[in-house]
Amino acid sequence: QVMLAQLIRNHPNFGDDAQGRMLVTLADGLGDLAPLAAKYGPAGDHPGFLAEPPRAELFTPAFAMVVRGRGNVVIRPGLRPGEGYSSHVVRPPAGEAILQLDFLEESSLRIEGLVPEPRAALTLEVHESPQRFASGARQPAPLGSSAVWDTPAWLLEHIVGAAAWQAFSPLFPEGRHLDYALGAISPAASLDWDDGFVTVDVVADLGPPPAPAYIWDLILDVAQVRLHDGGLAEGQANVRLALPLLPIGLDADGLIAQMRPVLQAQKDDMVRMMVGDVDALPSVATLWLDADATLRVEPGAPAVFASLDDLLAGVTPRQSIPLTDAPQMFWTRAADGTPVALEVGAWQGDRVVIGHAAVPLEEE
Incomplete structure (x- = not known):
């Protein structure tokens, strides 16, 4: 949840629906999700979160999308002085669509050639800061004064600290005290927890305890040390999380059901693209024959x-x-x-x- 909120949703190009899900366009799907690499690459200060172009198994070679509509523009036969046969364009009444599309009607939209269980693969990348972050003081509560909280939310250290805070800050709201024995020495160490701020005391010959700090600062400190066990320099230890081809949570029928309301909301734009400006259609007949077998004069002729x-x-x-x-x-x-x-x-x-x-x- 923290990675989704801080790494992905903070991207300038991220758009989500009411449930917070990433929006994928039909064009993205037709490109097997590869267009997402450019969409969610570096943008502004954000370094992006995709290490490589995604890939998907959505369509078979037999993919086809068939749209059925009803046109409301009628071409009637007519006559024009000096030219003979001509045509008259009968436009629909005001307020009636030039082309009627209803993507919610099953017979109006047919999609074929989807794989039965669509799958997608993503490789996420989280960028590390070149700075090493020390634990901070207790104030200001509830996070403390560590400089990590002043960094962009999508950096690795910020995400680790935020995830630790989210996991541990609700624990022991009344406080907690623990004593530890070491053989005959009791207590050899004691630990106090107060709203996530940890104080450890030990007997003198057991070595120095960690300085008082929030538990999320201590977890981040350990994570930063272990991240560089292999000798990588600060800022070079970006983390990649590979998600192999996994089901997207929808079968072919479910994917079609998701597409219908999206296409329905854009039907007016699609009509304009498919039909163009119907007012530009020529209507040059002086006389034209109506559907009721009546010859009529073209308005304005x-x-x-x-x-x-x-x-x-x-x-x-x-x-x-x-x-x-x-x-x-x-x-x-x-x-x-x-x-x-x-x-x-x-x-x-x-x-x-x-x-x-x-x-x-x-x-x-």
């Missing part, structure tokens, strides 16, 4: 008249014309006001004939 006489007489232009009543030709005006004819051709059931090509009216 030049006024359309059912006949040249209507145009010249200034009759109110049509905004919609049932297909059964549609004439073979419509009239509108060019930019300079000149009458322009839009030749429809012949209506044949559900098809409009333009030239010699029969175009299905229900084409979307």
